[in-house]
Each structure stands twice: as structure tokens, then as C-alpha cells.
Amino acid sequence: MALLRDWGLTLGRWTGRPVAHVQKDSGEPEVRRVREAAEAADWATVRDVLEARPESEDRVGLLWAVGETAGVERWIAEVLEAEPDAALPRLVAGIRHISWGWEARTGARAQHVSREQFELFHARLRTAERWLYEVAEREPGWTSPWYGLQVTGRGLQVGLPTARRRFEATVRRDPHHLGAHQQQLQQVCDKWGGSHEEMHAFARKSAFDAPGGTLLGQLVATAHLEEWLSLDSGPDAAYMGRPAVAASLREAADHSYRHPDFVRRGAWLQVLNTFAMAFSLAGDRAAARECFQATEGRVTEFPWYYLDGGDPAAAYRKLRSSAGR
Structure with a gap:
């Protein structure tokens, strides 16, 4: 996926990256x-x-x-x-x-x-x-x-x-x-009467049954975040750190925003934000950096309100910094 240039200014100073701000209207x-x-x-x-x-x-x-x-x-x-x-x-x-x-x-x-x-x-x-x-x-x-x-x-x-x-x-x-x-x-999440197994199966089938470049790749990342949210501190990080989780995210990314047919329209910004958070928690800094660069500091409320007391911009900045952006 061709990524946009990552320029930003804060108070007249060159920062090397754009200021993170919540994009309520998706631009x-x-x-x-x-x-x-x-x-x-x-x-x-x-x-x-x-x-x-x-x-x-x-x-x-x-x-x-x-x-x-x-x-x-x-x-x-x-x-x-x-x-x-x-x-x-x-x-x-x-x-x-x-x-x-x-x-x-x-x-x-x-x-x-x-x-x-x-x-x-x-x-x-x-x-x-x-x-x-x-x-x-x-x-x-x-x-x-x-x-x-x-x-x-x-x-x-x-x-x-x-x-x-x-x-x-x-x-x-x-x-x-x-x-x-x-x-x-x-x-179909566990918290609404389904199960983790049903949730992941639904996410994968929906994403990979769709044509390449689909926004539905986000579902795979969201499903991993949902299971992460359901776990206590400690087990949650262990879950996201599993190699299989990172591999699943990369496969979904290849079929979604990394695919040559991906078009930046509709909810594309939320898709990139979701993958940025999921890759960050999974410890894949290179993949997370790719997503942060593509979003150019534009933060969607979902999924970042899950972190840092519900302050999406603060959560975004924190994980962007951890990813080396």
C-alpha cells in the first residue's frame, strides 16, 4: 500500500510527525x-x-x-x-x-x-x-x-x-x-452470548470471502482486540503476544489495506487505526508504524477509547511512540 508522507507542525516547530487529533467526521x-x-x-x-x-x-x-x-x-x-x-x-x-x-x-x-x-x-x-x-x-x-x-x-x-x-x-x-x-x-462475541471461537470464525470468513482490498479485514483485528479485552491483566498481553495472533493480523492486512485494490473511502481510516492498535499490542512495531504513518495523526474514537481512560488521542500517541513513530 502506498503510504502518505508523514509531516507535521506543532507551535511552529518541526515535529517529524503530525499532531494526533480525533477525527470525528472521518475527514x-x-x-x-x-x-x-x-x-x-x-x-x-x-x-x-x-x-x-x-x-x-x-x-x-x-x-x-x-x-x-x-x-x-x-x-x-x-x-x-x-x-x-x-x-x-x-x-x-x-x-x-x-x-x-x-x-x-x-x-x-x-x-x-x-x-x-x-x-x-x-x-x-x-x-x-x-x-x-x-x-x-x-x-x-x-x-x-x-x-x-x-x-x-x-x-x-x-x-x-x-x-x-x-x-x-x-x-x-x-x-x-x-x-x-x-x-x-x-x-457473536462471548460477552453478548456467543463465543471467542464463533467470533474469530465469523471475522475470518467475512474478511476472506470478500474481494481483496476489503474494509472487512478490520474484523480480524477487532476480534483479537475483543478477546484481549475479555482477559485480565497479564493473560491479555500474553494472548496478544502469541505468534499466531501477529500472523493472523498480517494475513488480514495483506488482504485488506495492503492489497493493491484498497481504496481510501468510507471507514478506511478506522480500519487503519484498528490495525495500528492491534499490531502495537501484538508487538509488531514495523506493521504498527506502517499504519500510524498512513493515518497521519488522524485518530478515530474506535478502538482507541478502550485505552488510557477513554482518551483516544492520548492512547494513539502513546502506542505510536512505542512503535517508533
Whole structure:
């Protein structure tokens, strides 16, 4: 993979590397534009941006930028009244209620979430499901509502068979949809009722069944990070230090971002960040340096929030330094 030049400036001084900063919008102008429009309750612009992005070109990323914006749940209700037959406002309402639901639950462990928080969480997810099913009926070719139903299904604990059907409904419409595969990977994790074996098998099959240059190579790295997270201090480092883990990561990298058909679009930056963290923890400094150089200091929140108290930029800088960058 051709890597970009690694230049950076800090306070007027040459640093030899770019300053690490969290890239919330993946460097895509349309994500920033639709987020700003959502903040301003500018439905006309939100609609124009979303309608201009085909479902086949990862419209989910734009939808999620809207859904994460506070206050959308208020103004989208007026749009729903004004456009009772339109599918797109229902899709936005459904995605917003997913994010709004998780805001109620918070990211705390289940034992630290109150009954009232769980009730509100589940109520908002059930509302999201109602909107998303209506969209799926009105626009049977759309991928986004089924992806949203994968997310609500995990929160509502619909069970592995139902979760699998929702995943299959998504990939029938878009076989290599990264978000759908990421959700299903979580669903088959040990912590959500699956197992490490099932998780790794799913990750490898999904990645290597896809054409070379696929973003789905990220799943292999994510699966190793998930098993690492499940272990106590000591065993976690021993796991990532296994030669088989590093070999698995290199094989996935060769089929993904190192492949000549890899294209820097969509979630490519998150893919490189995930491999950077995984290679760093696996002790493969050369492979980690390659990823850090390619990201040019642009940090995605996932997977770095797993480290250093949830400060992605600090975690990125720390492991980049360890890798010799």
C-alpha cells in the first residue's frame, strides 16, 4: 500500500510527525455538513445530503452523524407530521432514537445502570424499531433500516437467531457492508452470548470471502482486540503476544489495506487505526508504524477509547511512540 508522507507542525516547530487529533467526521465534508444541518434543525439540507448519498455508498455514516446530534428527536417529529408518507424522515427518527436510547443507558456496565435508565433505553429502542420496520416496508431495497435493527436488536437482546436474520437481511442488500458485519461480530462475541471461537470464525470468513482490498479485514483485528479485552491483566498481553495472533493480523492486512485494490473511502481510516492498535499490542512495531504513518495523526474514537481512560488521542500517541513513530 502506498503510504502518505508523514509531516507535521506543532507551535511552529518541526515535529517529524503530525499532531494526533480525533477525527470525528472521518475527514468527509458531507458528514460535517449534515451534522451542522442537524444541529441547526435544517431538514431541507439534511434531506438533500442524505438523498444524494445512495444506500450502496454507506449512507449509514451520514445517518449516524444526524442520529448522534442532540435535539433531532424534537424537530424530526414536526417533519414526520408534515411528510406522513415519506420514508426518509422515519429513517432519521429511527436512527436518532437508537442513539438517544444509548444516551439514556450510558456506557456504564449493566450493574451500574438503574432500572429507570434501562426502561427509558428500551422504550426508545422499541420506538426506533417501529420507525425502522415502517421504512423497511416502504423501501424494501434499503440497507439502512436493517442495519439499524441490528443495533436495536442487540440492545433489546432479541437473541442470536433473530439477530442473525437481521444481519442476513442487511447483507442481502449490501454483501460487504462494514457496519453490518461489525454489529454481527459484536453479536457473536462471548460477552453478548456467543463465543471467542464463533467470533474469530465469523471475522475470518467475512474478511476472506470478500474481494481483496476489503474494509472487512478490520474484523480480524477487532476480534483479537475483543478477546484481549475479555482477559485480565497479564493473560491479555500474553494472548496478544502469541505468534499466531501477529500472523493472523498480517494475513488480514495483506488482504485488506495492503492489497493493491484498497481504496481510501468510507471507514478506511478506522480500519487503519484498528490495525495500528492491534499490531502495537501484538508487538509488531514495523506493521504498527506502517499504519500510524498512513493515518497521519488522524485518530478515530474506535478502538482507541478502550485505552488510557477513554482518551483516544492520548492512547494513539502513546502506542505510536512505542512503535517508533
